[in-house]
Amino acid sequence: MARLVMKFGGTSVADIERIRNVARHVKREVDAGHEVAVVVSAMSGKTNELVAWCREASPMHDAREYDAVVASGEQVTSGLLAIVLQGMGITARSWQGWQLPLYTDGTHASARIKGLNGDELIKRFKERNEVAVIAGFQGINQETGRISTLGRGGSDTSAVAVDRCDIYTDVDGVYTTDPRIVPKAQRLEAVAFEEMLEMASLGAKVLQVRSVELAMTQKVRLFVRSSFDAPDAPQVDNKGRPPGTLICDEEEIVENQIVTGIAFSKDEAQIALREVADKPGVAAAIFGPLAEAHINVDMIVQNVSADGKKTDITFTVPVAEFGKAKATIEKARGQIGFASMEGYSDVVKVSVIGVGMRSHAGVASTAFRALAEKGINIRVISTSEIKISILIDAAYTELAVRTLHSVYGLDG
Amino acid sequence: MARLVMKFGGTSVADIERIRNVARHVKREVDAGHEVAVVVSAMSGKTNELVAWCREASPMHDAREYDAVVASGEQVTSGLLAIVLQGMGITARSWQGWQLPLYTDGTHASARIKGLNGDELIKRFKERNEVAVIAGFQGINQETGRISTLGRGGSDTSAVAVDRCDIYTDVDGVYTTDPRIVPKAQRLEAVAFEEMLEMASLGAKVLQVRSVELAMTQKVRLFVRSSFDAPDAPQVDNKGRPPGTLICDEEEIVENQIVTGIAFSKDEAQIALREVADKPGVAAAIFGPLAEAHINVDMIVQNVSADGKKTDITFTVPVAEFGKAKATIEKARGQIGFASMEGYSDVVKVSVIGVGMRSHAGVASTAFRALAEKGINIRVISTSEIKISILIDAAYTELAVRTLHSVYGLDG
Numbered sequence: 001m002a003r004l005v006m007k008f009g010g011t012s013v014a015d016i017e018r019i020r021n022v023a024r025h026v027k028r029e030v031d032a033g034h035e036v037a038v039v040v041s042a043m044s045g046k047t048n049e050l051v052a053w054c055r056e057a058s059p060m061h062d063a064r065e066y067d068a069v070v071a072s073g074e075q076v077t078s079g080l081l082a083i084v085l086q087g088m089g090i091t092a093r094s095w096q097g098w099q100l101p102l103y104t105d106g107t108h109a110s111a112r113i114k115g116l117n118g119d120e121l122i123k124r125f126k127e128r129n130e131v132a133v134i135a136g137f138q139g140i141n142q143e144t145g146r147i148s149t150l151g152r153g154g155s156d157t158s159a160v161a162v163d164r165c166d167i168y169t170d171v172d173g174v175y176t177t178d179p180r181i182v183p184k185a186q187r188l189e190a191v192a193f194e195e196m197l198e199m200a201s202l203g204a205k206v207l208q209v210r211s212v213e214l215a216m217t218q219k220v221r222l223f224v225r226s227s228f229d230a231p232d233a234p235q236v237d238n239k240g241r242p243p244g245t246l247i248c249d250e251e252e253i254v255e256n257q258i259v260t261g262i263a264f265s266k267d268e269a270q271i272a273l274r275e276v277a278d279k280p281g282v283a284a285a286i287f288g289p290l291a292e293a294h295i296n297v298d299m300i301v302q303n304v305s306a307d308g309k310k311t312d313i314t315f316t317v318p319v320a321e322f323g324k325a326k327a328t329i330e331k332a333r334g335q336i337g338f339a340s341m342e343g344y345s346d347v348v349k350v351s352v353i354g355v356g357m358r359s360h361a362g363v364a365s366t367a368f369r370a371l372a373e374k375g376i377n378i379r380v381i382s383t384s385e386i387k388i389s390i391l392i393d394a395a396y397t398e399l400a401v402r403t404l405h406s407v408y409g410l411d412g
Numbered sequence: 413m414a415r416l417v418m419k420f421g422g423t424s425v426a427d428i429e430r431i432r433n434v435a436r437h438v439k440r441e442v443d444a445g446h447e448v449a450v451v452v453s454a455m456s457g458k459t460n461e462l463v464a465w466c467r468e469a470s471p472m473h474d475a476r477e478y479d480a481v482v483a484s485g486e487q488v489t490s491g492l493l494a495i496v497l498q499g500m501g502i503t504a505r506s507w508q509g510w511q512l513p514l515y516t517d518g519t520h521a522s523a524r525i526k527g528l529n530g531d532e533l534i535k536r537f538k539e540r541n542e543v544a545v546i547a548g549f550q551g552i553n554q555e556t557g558r559i560s561t562l563g564r565g566g567s568d569t570s571a572v573a574v575d576r577c578d579i580y581t582d583v584d585g586v587y588t589t590d591p592r593i594v595p596k597a598q599r600l601e602a603v604a605f606e607e608m609l610e611m612a613s614l615g616a617k618v619l620q621v622r623s624v625e626l627a628m629t630q631k632v633r634l635f636v637r638s639s640f641d642a643p644d645a646p647q648v649d650n651k652g653r654p655p656g657t658l659i660c661d662e663e664e665i666v667e668n669q670i671v672t673g674i675a676f677s678k679d680e681a682q683i684a685l686r687e688v689a690d691k692p693g694v695a696a697a698i699f700g701p702l703a704e705a706h707i708n709v710d711m712i713v714q715n716v717s718a719d720g721k722k723t724d725i726t727f728t729v730p731v732a733e734f735g736k737a738k739a740t741i742e743k744a745r746g747q748i749g750f751a752s753m754e755g756y757s758d759v760v761k762v763s764v765i766g767v768g769m770r771s772h773a774g775v776a777s778t779a780f781r782a783l784a785e786k787g788i789n790i791r792v793i794s795t796s797e798i799k800i801s802i803l804i805d806a807a808y809t810e811l812a813v814r815t816l817h818s819v820y821g822l823d824g
Contacts, residue, residue: 016468050488056428057492058499065498068506069491072484076462079481080469086477087470094480098510099557145511 002163003035003125005220007136010044011170012227013077016084023084024231025168026131030090035125037132040081042073063108067138067149070109071097074135082133092131093124097138097147104139104148111139111148113214150210165220166244167207168227173245174199174206176410177262181401184411188260189241192250195260196222198353198387202263212247222247250355258356258363259408262401265349268298269322270379270391271315271329275339278311285335286313293328295321299349299382299391310339314380316391319345347379348397351389352404364388370407376400414575415447415537417632419548422456423582424639425489428496435496436643437580438543442502447537449544452493454485475520479550479561482521483509486547494545504543505536509550509559516551516560523551523560525626562622577632578656579619580639585657586611586618588822589674593813596823600672601653604662607672608634610765610799614675624659634659662767670768670775671820674813677761680710681734682791682803683727683741687751690723697747698725705740707733711761711794711803722751726792728803731757759791760809763801764816776800782819788812 006026013019022038029036041047050070054061078094085092097104100118104111124130141148172187174196179185191199193216200209206224215222225244237243250256276282283302290297299316317325322345329341357363364381367388371378376399380391392400405411418438425431434450441448453459462482466473490506497504509516512530516523536542553560584599586608591597603611605628612621618636627634637656649655662668688694695714702709712727729737734757741753769775776793779800783790788811792803804812817823 016465019469053428053488053492054495057431057495060499061495062498065491065494065506067491068494068508069488072487075484075487076465076481079477079479080465082477082480083466083469083473086474087472094477096480096559147508 001033001035003037004029004163005037005039005165006168007039007165008041008168008227009170010041010047012168013040013042013081014044016080018227019077019081019084021231022081022168022227023088023090025227025229026081026085027088027090028231029166030129030131035122035129037121037134038081039134039136040074040077041136043077046073046076064141064144064146064148067108067111068147071135071138071147071149074137078133078135085131085133090131091128092133094133094135095121096135098140098145100134100139102139103142104150106141106143106148108141108146108148111141111150113139113150114142163220164223165215166223166225167211168225169206170226170228171206171224172226172229172243173224174247174261176260177401177405178264181398182262182405182411185405186410186412188245190246190248190253191260192253192355193247194250194386195353195355196247198351198384199261199263202265202349202351202353207247215247219249221252256356257354257410258360259352259354259410260356261353262404262408262410263351263353264397264401265351266394266397267319268316268347268349268391269319269325269343269345270347271317271322271325272342272344273313273329273336273338273340274342275310276313277337278309282336283313285332286329287315289328289332289335290317290325293324295325295328299380299389301380301382316347316349316380344379346394347391348394348400349389349391350397350400350404351387352408353387354408355386357386357388366407367404370403371400374399374403376403413445413447415449416441416575417449417451417577418580419451419577420453420580420639421582422453422459424580425452425454425493426456428492430639431489431493431496433643434493434580434639435500435502437639438493438497439500439502440643441578442541442543447534447541449533449546450493451546451548452486452489453548455489458485458488476553476556476558476560479520479523479559483547483550483559483561486549490545490547497543497545502543503540504545506545506547507533508547510552510557512546512551514551515554516562518553518555518560520553520558520560523553523562525551525562526554575632576635577627578635578637579623580637581618582638582640583618583636584638584641584655585636586659586673588672589813589817590676593810594674594817594823597817598822598824600657602658602660602665603672604665604767605659606662606798607765607767608659610763610796611673611675614677614761614763614765619659627659631661633664668768669766669821670772671764671766671822672768673765674816674820674822675763675765676809676813677763678806678809679731680728680759680761680803681731681737681755681757682759683729683734683737684754684756685725685741685748685750685752686754687722688725689749690721694748695725697744698727698741701740701744701747702729702737705736707737707740711792711801713792713794728759728761728792756791758806759803760806760812761801761803762809762812762816763799764820765799766820767798769798769800778819779816782815783812786811786815788815 008022054066082092082094102116103114121132139148174188175185177185196212200207301314303312376396382389420434466478494504494506514528515526533544551560586600587597589597608624612619710728714725788808794801
């Protein structure tokens with residue numbers, strides 16, 4: 001017997017028929033003797049509708065009232081799933097964020113969890129074998145007692161002490177890369193938390209970065225799988241593997257690949273400053289104003305200057321902040337001092353990810369060589385212990401991803 | 413300065429544009445210096461959608477989960493109205509039933525109010541001039557902490573100590589009768605609580621019976637008006653009268669009419685039992701089983717028997733209970749003893765209402781004579797201090813209502 005959290009996203013609960021299918025997945029785990037908490041999102045489309053109403057009501061709306069409006073979406077799903085479960089003879093009860101309570105800080109619309117009291121849920125697991133159906137994505141501001149939400153997609157309730165957290169989504173796991181681009185992409189049996197963090201932050205939409213962070217710190221294994229699987233089918237796929245991807249500690253993964261996956265992000269724009277003075281304080285003059293303007297700078301490259309006097313500095317920002325970033329730099333031109341500024345938004349960041357890189361040399365040079373052979377120009381490079389990111393022209397996205405997927409032996 | 417509750421129904425908040433219009437009505441009262449609490453229903457259609465989902469989830473659903481689902485409708489409107497008010501520069505905050513808190517008993521889906529703590533609202537009126545936007549129709553079960561709802565249409569929050577309660581609806585007041593049947597129907601300037609209770613229970617959809625009861629016991633005057641009026645127009649109509657109907661204590665009404673209005677209800681079915689033994693215990697044998705079956709019996713007429721041995725008993729039940737009522741009686745036939753049972757569902761109850769009847773004789777005979785002159789057969793009569801109800805064939809509804817409206821001098 002395990003204590004289990006099952007999370008279902010918006011497409012998994014889009015209508016009553018799908019909620020019924022979700023209930024069958026829950027029943028399977030209950031029948032297996034587990035203590036089950038289910039976390040549900042709003043029916044797909046509902047949150048967008050509610051957000052649109054808030055915007056129509058006022059473009060600059062109070063985040064506290066936005067939260068009261070938007071949290072209603074998950075409230076509806078939690079009640080409906082409890083009704084369906086009860087109809088199947090399963091003891092179940094819905095829980096809103098304020099009922100648990102799940103306390104958050106006061107950052108309305110993107111609140112952080114401060115604490116969760118799961119005592120009542122655990123008592124009901126034991127005494128009544130009751131399934132807890134938790135409205136995801138919401139909590140209560142500990143200071144004010146107002147409804148808070150955890151930001152879009154943030155059904156972050158793994159904070160309960162659980163043994164396993166199953167995340168049901170509309171895909172059947174995490175892949176070596178986007179299968180729409182590389183048909184040979186393989187579903188991964190297991191991914192390390194750190195790898196998943198890099199993948200999530202690069203736009204793999206399966207999981208939120210914060211869900212993964214929380215699971216990692218709480219040491220809760222995540223299992224990503226599809227809610228559209230037949231609930232009563234054998235819990236292995238046609239190759240005898242579990243029907244999804246496990247996200248867990250690095251040590252748990254027996255067959256460590258050097259490279260686990262190839263991710264890419266189109267949400268990048270590049271800014272290059274030419275002939276910047278190569279002296280202390282210049283970096284602060286550039287990145288200080290950007291930080292003050294809440295612009296998130298990602299890759300930064302500063303060339304070693306030939307003459308010790310002038311250098312070029314290149315960095316990337318989110319596409320949505322591109323115009324604002326250029327204006328901010330232009331405004332600080334006096335403090336920085338540069339000959340010219342160049343900007344490119346038609347770029348893409350391709351990343352090679354794998355915890356195995358830590359113990360293997362030459363991983364990066366393999367990528368550079370493979371891209372060069374295909375005639376793909378590298379604009380910017382940045383590396384971390386488990387990731388190599390390369391900025392290239394967007395036109396080469398598919399070619400680069402396929403090339404790297406192949407060169408690291410990920411094609412099935 | 414007065415403390416004021418303004419209630420807005422579903423059609424008044426059906427979309428953001430209408431919510432904006434509601435906000436303008438609120439602004440007018442705030443600008444006049446009043447302390448304002450606004451009670452809102454769900455956007456029209458939303459509650460029906462939520463109820464339909466509950467039914468689809470399970471025909472026999474848990475009322476506690478139904479409440480969690482359905483209460484979300486008002487939650488959305490309260491947040492949206494708060495956003496719009498803030499956008500107009502008015503300090504405003506939304507309040508859910510559990511936040512106030514408005515405590516109810518455990519009769520989920522049709523809970524009764526046990527108490528309301530308005531201290532925080534009153535503090536905020538005083539300190540911040542803050543408008544309270546209250547999600548109507550919902551509270552919190554005092555015992556269990558679960559969300560409860562007050563039953564369809566029951567935005568019963570007049571329980572706050574207030575001076576006046578304005579009810580904004582899609583009609584501009586209470587009329588002497590249904591204007592769709594009698595074009596000469598007049599809007600009433602004032603109606604006594606008792607009269608309104610009779611009208612509401614007879615299906616005049618302007619107000620819920622329980623809202624009126626609560627207002628009567630709390631001695632809060634209700635003012636019924638249209639939310640579609642221009643919010644900034646002069647607060648009198650083109651005859652110099654306030655733009656709605658005041659519901660208040662009988663004593664407050666200066667010009668007392670004998671008859672205030674003609675109501676009618678199509679929700680009636682008649683059952684007649686022939687040749688029932690005229691002896692003690694027979695009424696109990698009939699109405700006991702009906703009460704046990706939760707069938708609400710309205711009019712009851714027992715003829716004086718000619719011979720002291722056999723009599724006829726006639727009564728009415730709601731149309732929806734007609735089949736069940738006949739089956740219940742048939743089942744109890746042994747205990748009751750009767751020659752035959754007759755049932756009619758194609759009947760209507762027409763009622764003449766007015767507190768002035770108390771001090772005037774001959775009101776009933778005027779009605780009987782007027783109907784007889786038009787050849788309308790009276791099936792059943794029942795009277796109270798302020799009401800005469802007459803059951804007739806449904807085909808004569810319009811003729812009877814128009815005749816009575818005219819004979820009591822209500823035509824404009």
